[in-house]
Amino acid sequence: MKSKNNLKHFLSKFSLLTDEESEQFVDSFSEIHVKKRQYIVQPGFVATSRHYVVQGAFRAFVVGNSGTEHTITFAIEDWWITDYNSYIYQQPATMFVVALEESIILQIDFHKEQQLKKSNPKFETIFRIMAERGLAFQQRLLISNLTQTAEERYDLFMSKYPKIAQRVPQYALASFLGMTTEFLSKIRNKKVRKKS
Amino acid sequence: MKSKNNLKHFLSKFSLLTDEESEQFVDSFSEIHVKKRQYIVQPGFVATSRHYVVQGAFRAFVVGNSGTEHTITFAIEDWWITDYNSYIYQQPATMFVVALEESIILQIDFHKEQQLKKSNPKFETIFRIMAERGLAFQQRLLISNLTQTAEERYDLFMSKYPKIAQRVPQYALASFLGMTTEFLSKIRNKKVRKKS
DNA sequence: CGCGACGTTGATTTGCCTCAACGATTGTGG
DNA sequence: CCACAATCGTTGAGGCAAATCAACGTCGCG
Numbered sequence: 001m002k003s004k005n006n007l008k009h010f011l012s013k014f015s016l017l018t019d020e021e022s023e024q025f026v027d028s029f030s031e032i033h034v035k036k037r038q039y040i041v042q043p044g045f046v047a048t049s050r051h052y053v054v055q056g057a058f059r060a061f062v063v064g065n066s067g068t069e070h071t072i073t074f075a076i077e078d079w080w081i082t083d084y085n086s087y088i089y090q091q092p093a094t095m096f097v098v099a100l101e102e103s104i105i106l107q108i109d110f111h112k113e114q115q116l117k118k119s120n121p122k123f124e125t126i127f128r129i130m131a132e133r134g135l136a137f138q139q140r141l142l143i144s145n146l147t148q149t150a151e152e153r154y155d156l157f158m159s160k161y162p163k164i165a166q167r168v169p170q171y172a173l174a175s176f177l178g179m180t181t182e183f184l185s186k187i188r189n190k191k192v193r194k195k196s
Numbered sequence: 197m198k199s200k201n202n203l204k205h206f207l208s209k210f211s212l213l214t215d216e217e218s219e220q221f222v223d224s225f226s227e228i229h230v231k232k233r234q235y236i237v238q239p240g241f242v243a244t245s246r247h248y249v250v251q252g253a254f255r256a257f258v259v260g261n262s263g264t265e266h267t268i269t270f271a272i273e274d275w276w277i278t279d280y281n282s283y284i285y286q287q288p289a290t291m292f293v294v295a296l297e298e299s300i301i302l303q304i305d306f307h308k309e310q311q312l313k314k315s316n317p318k319f320e321t322i323f324r325i326m327a328e329r330g331l332a333f334q335q336r337l338l339i340s341n342l343t344q345t346a347e348e349r350y351d352l353f354m355s356k357y358p359k360i361a362q363r364v365p366q367y368a369l370a371s372f373l374g375m376t377t378e379f380l381s382k383i384r385n386k387k388v389r390k391k392s
Numbered sequence: 393c394g395c396g397a398c399g400t401t402g403a404t405t406t407g408c409c410t411c412a413a414c415g416a417t418t419g420t421g422g
Numbered sequence: 423c424c425a426c427a428a429t430c431g432t433t434g435a436g437g438c439a440a441a442t443c444a445a446c447g448t449c450g451c452g
Contacts, residue, residue, distance in 0.1 A: 064343040072339060085332045094339075117324075121317030128313075128324035131331050136281045138334035143268060143290075145341055146374055147260040150408070170431060178342055183408060185432055346440070366399065379440055381400055 003031055003054040007106050010052070010078055014129065016122055025123060028116050029106040034099045041097035047086035049107040053079050056103020057167050060095050061175065071176035074164050080130065100168060150179045151187050199227055199250040203302050206248070206274055210325065212318055221319060224312050225302040230295045237293035243282035245303040249275050252299020253363050256291050257371065267372035270360050276326065296364055346375045347383050 004026045011022050034040060034056065041047045041060070051058075058075045060083065072095060075081035086093035090110060108116070117124045144153055154177055158165055165173060174184040200222045207218050230236060230252065237243045237256070247254075254271045256279065268291060271277035282289035286306060304312070313320045340349060350373055354361055361369060370380040 062339055062343060068343075070339070070342040072335065072342075084328070084335055088328045088332055117321075121320060124317060124320045124324055125313070128320055128327060131324060131327035132280070132284045135327050135331040135334060136284055138331060138338060139268065139280055142334060142338055142341070143258055143266070145338070146266040146268075146371075147258060147264075169429095180409060181431070182410085182433085186408095189432075365397090367397095376441060377399070378401085378442085382440095385400075 003104055003106060004029070006054045006078065007052055011126065014126060016125060021120065021122060024120075025116065025126075026106070028112045029108045032105050032107055034103045034105060036099055036102050038099050039096060040099070040105070041083050041086070041093050041095060043094050043096065044092050046090055047083040047093045047097075048110055050080060050082045050087060050110075050113065051075075051097075052106045053077055053081065054104040054106055056105070057100040057164075058097055058103065059100050059168065059172050060097045061172075062095050069171075069175050070178075071172050074161075074168060074172075074176065076164055076167065080134075084134075100172070145178060150177060150183060153177045154179075154184065154187055199300055199302060200225070202250050202274065203248055207322070210322060212321060217316060217318060220316075221312065221322075222302070224308045225304045228301050228303055230299040230301060232295055232298050234295050235292055236295070236301070237279050237282070237289050237291060239290050239292065240288050242286055243279040243289045243293075245305055246276060246278045246283060246309065247271075247293075248302045249273055249277065250300040250302055252301070253296040253360075254293055254299065255296050255364065255368050256293045257368075258291050265367075265371050266374075267368050270357075270364060270368075270372065272360055272363065276330075280330075296368070341374060346373065346379060349373045350375075350380065350383055 007026045007029065008022050011017055011025060017025065029052070031054070040049075040051060040058070043063075053075050055077060058081050059071055060073045060075075060081060061069045061071045063069055073081065081097055083093040083095040083097065085091070086095070087110065113127070117127060144156060148156065157173070157177060170184060171181045174181045177184065203222045203225065204218050207213055207221060213221065225248070227250070236245075236247060236254070239259075249271050251273060254277050255267055256269045256271075256277060257265045257267045259265055269277065277293055279289040279291040279293065281287070282291070283306065309323070313323060340352060344352065353369070353373060366380060367377045370377045373380065
C-alpha cells in the first residue's frame with residue numbers, strides 16, 4: 001500500500017519505532033477514499049475513528065445557535081483530524097468534519113487504538129506526544145484569538161499556512177478566523193489596493 | 197506528607213496504578229509554597245516544571261502588543277497548570293503564571309517526568325490521558341469563544357465554575373472571557389437590576 | 393491616614409456584523 | 423456542450439456589541 005508509506009514517514013519523525021513496529025502500527029489503519037463534500041464526522045454520532053490525511057483537505061466546524069458555521073480546524077496532507085471530544089470520551093459529536101476535496105485517509109478505530117496502545121508502550125508514547133502537541137497548538141490558537149484583531153489573524157494565517165489558504169474556500173477561512181466572509185473580503189481588497 | 201494525598205487521590209481516579217506505583221509517582225514531585233503575586237512561569241524563561249495545585253489559585257496570562265493582559269487559564273485545587281508550549285518543547289515561555297493567593301503546589305521537573313514515563317508505561321498513560329483531556333477542554337473553549345457573545349460566555353462560566361469566579365479578581369475573569377473589565381462590570385450590573 | 397489596586401459608571405468611538413444586491417465561477421441536467 | 427442554477431465572493435449602507443477614554447467610588451493594606 002503506497003498510502004501507508006505516508007503514515008510511516010510521519011511515524012519516522014518520532015525516531016521511536018523499529019520498522020516492524022511501524023509496520024504493525026500502520027496495519028491497524030484502513031484506507032478510505034472520501035468524496036468531496038462527504039462527511040466523516042457528524043453531530044449526534046460518536047466519532048469512532050481518528051483520521052490521518054494522506055491526500056486531500058478537510059474542515060471541522062460547528063453550527064451555532066443562529067445557524068452560523070464556525071470552522072474549528074483544517075487538515076491537509078500529513079495532518080490528523082477528528083472530533084476529539086467525541087473520540088476520546090466516545091460520546092456523540094458536536095462537530096462536522098467534511099472533505100473539501102476528493103481525499104484519501106487512513107483511519108483507526110477507537111478500540112483498535114486501545115489495543116495498539118496496550119500492545120506496546122511505544123505506541124502509547126506516540127499518541128501522548130500527538131496529544132501534547134495538539135494541546136500546545138490549540139493554546140497558541142486561543143492566544144491568537146484573544147490578542148489579535150481580525151486582520152492580524154488573517155495576516156498570521158497567510159504567513160504560516162499559505163498552502164491551506166490557497167486550498168480552502170473563503171467562507172471556511174473566514175469562519176476559522178472568527179469573522180464573516182464579507183469582512184474577510186474587505187480585508188483582502190484593502191491589501192490589494194495598498195500594494196499599488 | 198499530607199499534600200501528597202491530594203495528588204494520590206487525583207491519580208486514583210484513573211484506576212490504573214497500584215499503591216506502590218502511585219507512591220512512586222508522587223515521590224517525583226516536590227512541594228512548594230508560593231506567595232500571593234509570586235510568578236512560577238515567566239516569558240523568556242523555560243517552564244521547567246508542571247504544577248499540580250494542592251491549595252490556592254493561579255492564573256496564566258499573556259501580554260499583548262498594547263500591553264493588555266489576556267488570561268489564558270485558571271487553576272485551583274486539583275488542577276494542573278504550566279505554559280505547555282514552553283514545557284513540552286522546553287523553549288522559552290510566552291506566558292506568565294502567577295499565584296492569586298497563598299498557594300501550595302506539587303511540581304515535577306521536565307527531566308524527572310521523562311524518567312518517570314520511561315520507568316513504567318502506566319505513567320506514560322497517565323500523561324497521555326491528561327494531555328488528551330486538556331486538548332478536548334481547549335477545543336471546547338475555542339468553540340465557546342467563536343460561537344458565543346461576551347454575555348453568554350460569562351453566563352456559561354458562572355454556571356460551570358462558580359467556585360473559580362468567586363475567587364479570582366474581576367479583571368482576570370474579564371480578560372479570560374475576552375472582554376474588558378468595564379464591560380464585565382456592566383453585564384453584572386444589568387443582571388442585578390433585572391432580578392428586582 | 394493615604395496610597396495603590398480594584399471596580400463602577402457614563403459618553404464616545406470603532407471594529408466588525410447584518411442585510412441586500414450584484415458579479416463571477418462552478419456544477420449539473422437536458 | 424450549452425444553459426441555467428447554485429454556490430461563492432464582492433461591494434456598500436447602516437447598525438450594534440464591545441472597546442476606549444475619563445472620572446470617580448471603594449476597599450484593603452502598609
